[in-house]
Amino acid sequence: MDVFKVFxxxxxxxxxxxxxxxxxxEPNYKYKKYxxxxFEDTYKxxxxxxxxxxx
Known part of the structure; x- marks a missing residue:
């Protein structure tokens, strides 16, 4: 299962x-407060x- 990350x-x-x-x-490692x-990477x-x- 592929993962699509949204910031x-x-x-x-x-x-x-x-x-x-x-x-x-998950925490944003570059900007700690974000x-x-x-998401599951799907066609939809x-x-x-x-x-x-x-x-």
Whole structure:
């Protein structure tokens, strides 16, 4: 299973709302106060990202 990491909280929330599977979160090692959202990398996730970015 591949993992797709998202660094923007708002984007992660939109992907979760579109029923994409959040696997886990981890701390951002470069910027300690931020969190990295790790999603299962699927075709649906890629299409949803494309649709969100084209808004």
């Amino acid at each position: 923007k909280r708002q984007l992660a929330l939109e992907l979760i709302a579109l029923d994409n599977k959040l696997i886990y979160t 969190i990295v959202f790790c 996730l890629r299409k949803d990202l494309e649709n969100i970015n084209n808004k």
